[in-house]
Amino acid sequence: MIGYNRRMSTLSLRARPPFSFHSVVHSHGWLQLAPFALEEESQTLTYLLKLASGQVIELRLRDAPGGEAPAGVRVETDERLSRAAQAEVRQRVGWMLALEQDFSPFYTAARREPKLAQVEAQAQGRVLRSATFFEDVVKTILTTNTLWAATIRMTANLVTQFGDSLPADPSRRAFPTPQTLAATTPEALRAETRLGYRAPYIHELATRVDAGELDLEAFKTSELPTPELRKELLKLKGVGPYASANLLMILGRFDFIPIDSWAFKMVSHEWYDGQPVGPAEVEAAFEKWGQFKGLAYWFWDWKYSG
DNA sequence: GGTAGACCTGGACGC
């Protein structure tokens, strides 16, 4: 269903039930990374998207409780969109909120586990994604070996310095394209964007995508078995075991756990009385969850709050 | 295949 005021476009997208807009938006820290932003009062998620046409638009995403119909999301833009642009927005938002993803097998397994008692009722499982997999790979590399505040800052720097502007408000920008980042230099990314040693990794990634040598969007629909897909991700500079598992979660593959320092802390307090633990203990704790390992870990009701 | 050390930034802390 599409409605217009004089200029604005509104699209309603339905999700496979159960669906919770709140759960997917708050599934991890991505909502704090530009060009995402959350308007707390109205619980509106905004995102600046560069369309295939080159036009930059602001998406305003809100919960659309279904009533009798299935729940979903309402998408508003300030521009009147062409049919092609509407289709693109539907496709992008559908991916970003994983509207079609089916978690029923996980919910069935989770019913036997008190620590996952909330997942079905709260429709947890979906992980917020960026519009392109390139953006999610860059953001994931920026989460490694640094504090979260630095990840937020590095991402904001990238968007501010290299993103295309929203015509109505040039201070607001979309995430930079591979072409734009490939056109800069690793030295500039290091010195001006403050990416540190990650700068050459990001630059190489952008250059390979821009040259057509690496098709990151194809990862979204890859039919490779998860271990094979993981090997492909591990070939990317700056992507190690943690980052690859995080990216697999984003791709809807949950066989691996993104083990970081937070995981050690949580598992240590959950099962080892606060004693130091390593990757083996984290793996062992969730081994029985098989293909849902990542989901069980991600949405576990930890007793330690950190 | 496993391990040690380097990588880089910015915040916290002591002086």
Added chain:
DNA sequence: GCGTCCAGGTCTACC
């Protein structure tokens, strides 16, 4: 204000 220490995953060289 300055110097030092620390946290955070991945890469590379080496065994």
